[in-house]
Amino acid sequence: MKILILVTILFTIKMSNSSCYWNENCHYKQFSSKTPYEFVRGDIRDSVVIKPGCKTISLWGLVRHGKRNPGENFVYKMLDATLLKDYIKTSHEKGEGIMCAQDVDNLSNWIIDEDTFHNVHQIAKEGYEEMAGLGHRFSAVFKDLLISTDEKNYTLRSAYGHWLENSAKGFIQGIGNESLVIDKPHKTYDIIAPYESCNYYMKGVKQNPEIYKEPTKYQDMTEFLAVKEGIQKRTGINYTLTNENITSLYDLCRYTSSGTHKKLSPWCALFTTEDIKVLEYIGDLRHYYRNSYGTPVNKIFGRIPLTDLLETFIKAKNGKGNLFTIYFTHATMMDMVYTALGLFKDEVPLTAEFRNDTRKWRSSKSSAFASNLMVTLNRCIDGDETDYNVVFYLNERPLDLICNNGECSWREFEEILKPFVFGCEPPYLTCGKYQKDVQKNPNIYAESEKYKKTSEYLATKDRIQRRTGIDYELTDTNVTALYDLCRHTWSGVESKLSPWCALFTKDDLQVLEYIQDLRSYYRNGYGTAQSEIFGQIPLADLLRSFQKVKEGDGKKMTAYFTHATMLDMVYTSLGLFKDNKPLSSTNRDRDRKWRSSANSAFSVNLVAVLNRCTKEDEIDYNVVFYLNEEPIRAICADGTCTWKEFEEKLTPFLNTKIDFCEFKSEPY
Numbered sequence: 001m002k003i004l005i006l007v008t009i010l011f012t013i014k015m016s017n018s019s020c021y022w023n024e025n026c027h028y029k030q031f032s033s034k035t036p037y038e039f040v041r042g043d044i045r046d047s048v049v050i051k052p053g054c055k056t057i058s059l060w061g062l063v064r065h066g067k068r069n070p071g072e073n074f075v076y077k078m079l080d081a082t083l084l085k086d087y088i089k090t091s092h093e094k095g096e097g098i099m100c101a102q103d104v105d106n107l108s109n110w111i112i113d114e115d116t117f118h119n120v121h122q123i124a125k126e127g128y129e130e131m132a133g134l135g136h137r138f139s140a141v142f143k144d145l146l147i148s149t150d151e152k153n154y155t156l157r158s159a160y161g162h163w164l165e166n167s168a169k170g171f172i173q174g175i176g177n178e179s180l181v182i183d184k185p186h187k188t189y190d191i192i193a194p195y196e197s198c199n200y201y202m203k204g205v206k207q208n209p210e211i212y213k214e215p216t217k218y219q220d221m222t223e224f225l226a227v228k229e230g231i232q233k234r235t236g237i238n239y240t241l242t243n244e245n246i247t248s249l250y251d252l253c254r255y256t257s258s259g260t261h262k263k264l265s266p267w268c269a270l271f272t273t274e275d276i277k278v279l280e281y282i283g284d285l286r287h288y289y290r291n292s293y294g295t296p297v298n299k300i301f302g303r304i305p306l307t308d309l310l311e312t313f314i315k316a317k318n319g320k321g322n323l324f325t326i327y328f329t330h331a332t333m334m335d336m337v338y339t340a341l342g343l344f345k346d347e348v349p350l351t352a353e354f355r356n357d358t359r360k361w362r363s364s365k366s367s368a369f370a371s372n373l374m375v376t377l378n379r380c381i382d383g384d385e386t387d388y389n390v391v392f393y394l395n396e397r398p399l400d401l402i403c404n405n406g407e408c409s410w411r412e413f414e415e416i417l418k419p420f421v422f423g424c425e426p427p428y429l430t431c432g433k434y435q436k437d438v439q440k441n442p443n444i445y446a447e448s449e450k451y452k453k454t455s456e457y458l459a460t461k462d463r464i465q466r467r468t469g470i471d472y473e474l475t476d477t478n479v480t481a482l483y484d485l486c487r488h489t490w491s492g493v494e495s496k497l498s499p500w501c502a503l504f505t506k507d508d509l510q511v512l513e514y515i516q517d518l519r520s521y522y523r524n525g526y527g528t529a530q531s532e533i534f535g536q537i538p539l540a541d542l543l544r545s546f547q548k549v550k551e552g553d554g555k556k557m558t559a560y561f562t563h564a565t566m567l568d569m570v571y572t573s574l575g576l577f578k579d580n581k582p583l584s585s586t587n588r589d590r591d592r593k594w595r596s597s598a599n600s601a602f603s604v605n606l607v608a609v610l611n612r613c614t615k616e617d618e619i620d621y622n623v624v625f626y627l628n629e630e631p632i633r634a635i636c637a638d639g640t641c642t643w644k645e646f647e648e649k650l651t652p653f654l655n656t657k658i659d660f661c662e663f664k665s666e667p668y
């Protein structure tokens with residue numbers, strides 16, 4: 001028995017000795033975020049998807065910079081580690097270590113590359129070649145867009161940093177037209193690196209040691225300790241290597257390998273395939289927690305460039321957009337965009353305890369040097385019909401995780417990206433036509449102004465004048481100011497009335513209330529045609545949320561906090577508080593339904609609840625609407641809508657478009 005075991009061990013050692021790096025057939029070449037692009041790329045010339053009858057009218061891309069040299073923090077450590085080259089040779093000659101002779105020879109012949117070690121943090125020659133290759137291949141496919149543009153209807157811009165700016169230069173060299181203009185990088189805030197000007201991210205995430213808890217812990221796991229021990233044995237190094245030494249050796253392997261020249265570094269011979277996988281996992285853990293699913297804020301940053309993508313394509317569809325828009329940025333931004341899109345998301349978060357070899361999150365693929373997300377907008381003409389579709393590519397292959405193998409209909413595309421745009425602001429806020437026709441249009445208040453000339457209102461004014469004994473004539477502004485003093489200085493919660501309210505009779509207050517009703521009716525309610533359309537947008541969101549919940553993939557709660565304007569618009573879309581006749585200055589209907597005091601009070605709230613009902617074996621759903629904590633009976637009988645009623649009511653809103661806005665204004 002003992003003899004058998006001994007034989008096995010000897011045999012294992014002999015086996016590992018017989019596998020050498022130099023003659024291995026299939027090297028594992030995934031080096032986390034320092035993977036050369038060549039090892040992960042496809043080729044757009046072979047993979048481009050354009051259906052018959054379609055033509056690409058706009059290209060949008062987010063590109064990580066090409067290979068750059070190591071930064072200052074790493075370069076000195078790597079230089080220290082190069083001393084091990086001679087050490088390994090000497091050990092080998094003394095019969096220590098178990099590396100193959102040819103691998104030791106190769107290492108011993110390795111010479112330091114001036115560019116890599118002297119031009120700290122600059123784009124490397126290979127990085128420039130990666131970019132030029134990318135530009136070349138894309139211009140071969142999208143000639144009409146990238147080459148023959150006379151006007152400057154394109155955008156080329158990098159985030160701040162010379163290695164990024166030089167990446168953009170490499171790209172246009174590849175296109176073959178160096179007179180293309182690269183916009184100046186934005187030094188402070190940029191949509192393609194928004195996290196850099198965000199203190200919360202820089203301090204709270206990037207520089208927060210807590211974020212690196214998992215990768216740090218992983219370096220104490222047996223898996224990682226085995227890597228260290230293996231290297232130690234292989235090289236015959238007789239003192240204990242530190243974690244930092246391992247990192248430096250790994251960096252030597254990855255930075256001095258070349259993808260474009262198809263040459264791996266002899267430093268990689270220090271590692272087995274398993275070692276490289278373990279080191280790759282450390283990178284994946286870092287990226288996962290710093291830039292992706294591991295920290296909630298990351299997906300929010302990812303939405304920012306995606307909003308630009310949507311806006312760019314909407315403009316291009318309307319004939320006013322860029323032919324191409326290409327941004328050069330960091331791995332951080334790429335990771336955040338994948339996260340916003342829900343790509344490469346594992347069911348189980350990545351942890352130090354378990355390296356899942358079939359995990360989806362792979363920094364080597366998604367954040368290799370020069371990795372890129374390119375998106376095309378295609379116009380398709382079939383007879384009299386014009387249609388649009390959008391194709392997503394990652395590293396020059398269709399991104400099969402989105403839509404149908406990367407190919408989205410316009411509607412699917414909008415549905416994916418729209419939530420990122422309307423996530424936080426009400427839809428009318430930046431709509432040019434709303435600003436012009438409603439918000440800044442004095443005619444909107446014509447009825448309320450007319451009402452101030454009626455005898456009813458004049459009587460109120462007169463009463464105030466007489467009650468207070470003010471002997472000069474109060475203006476309308478003065479009356480409003482007194483009314484505001486009454487309304488703003490009383491407290492509902494403390495049941496405290498304001499003494500200013502004593503200036504008014506009950507009738508006066510009703511007259512003044514009517515002025516407000518007229519204003520909100522014409523600005524936000526039935527008095528303006530746009531109101532109903534804007535109100536449909538949150539309602540479409542409500543339908544989508546509940547549909548998702550029914551499919552088992554939704555949120556337990558979605559709460560939006562907004563303005564009276566938005567609520568008025570939603571009431572209008574739902575047909576609530578609708579009077580038979582429009583509100584008018586000449587007839588104050590005391591029984592009118594439109595009451596700003598009720599429907600636009602502070603803290604008013606519209607809540608919809610989805611209920612699942614199980615009866616015997618049947619599962620059914622219904623929806624109850626509440627306004628200010630009471631069921632709304634005007635939508636469905638008894639205030640409860642069957643799922644069918646609910647869907648029938650809201651489904652038309654899914655197609656709501658606010659393409660009448662004309663231009664995007666500053667929010668007011």
Ligand SMILES: *[C@@H]1O[C@H](CO)[C@@H](O)[C@H](O)[C@H]1NC(C)=O
Pocket residue numbers: 021022023102106264265266
């Ligand atoms: C090492 O040397 C051999 C033989 O000269 C060569 O085939 C191989 O490509 C070299 N480099 C590496 C990294 O193995």
Ligand SMILES: *[C@@H]1O[C@H](CO)[C@@H](O)[C@H](O)[C@H]1NC(C)=O
Pocket residue numbers: 077080081082083084242243244245248
């Ligand atoms: C190994 O790492 C230690 C610090 O952790 C450093 O002082 C030493 O110079 C490194 N040795 C080599 C050969 O890189």
Ligand SMILES: *[C@@H]1O[C@H](CO)[C@@H](O)[C@H](O)[C@H]1NC(C)=O
Pocket residue numbers: 148149150151153316319320321322323
């Ligand atoms: C871009 O410029 C060209 C002129 O070179 C012009 O014909 C074209 O309409 C412009 N395209 C767009 C989408 O604005």
Ligand SMILES: *[C@@H]1O[C@H](CO)[C@@H](O)[C@H](O)[C@H]1NC(C)=O
Pocket residue numbers: 147148149150151177178179180181
């Ligand atoms: C190169 O780009 C410039 C500026 O967009 C354009 O005027 C010129 O026609 C282009 N040259 C070629 C050869 O396409």
Ligand SMILES: *[C@@H]1O[C@H](CO)[C@@H](O)[C@H](O)[C@H]1NC(C)=O
Pocket residue numbers: 090091238239
């Ligand atoms: C370690 O190796 C070096 C170089 O081969 C040698 O000089 C030294 O004596 C060795 N130390 C130990 C403790 O074996």
Ligand SMILES: *[C@@H]1O[C@H](CO)[C@@H](O)[C@H](O)[C@H]1NC(C)=O
Pocket residue numbers: 345346347348356357358359360
């Ligand atoms: C590994 O990851 C894949 C993809 O996320 C997942 O389907 C699988 O369940 C994971 N395996 C384990 C054991 O967690």
Ligand SMILES: *[C@@H]1O[C@H](CO)[C@@H](O)[C@H](O)[C@H]1NC(C)=O
Pocket residue numbers: 475476477478481
């Ligand atoms: C009344 O309104 C006029 C402007 O309409 C204003 O100039 C005046 O200061 C106001 N008086 C008081 C007491 O608020």
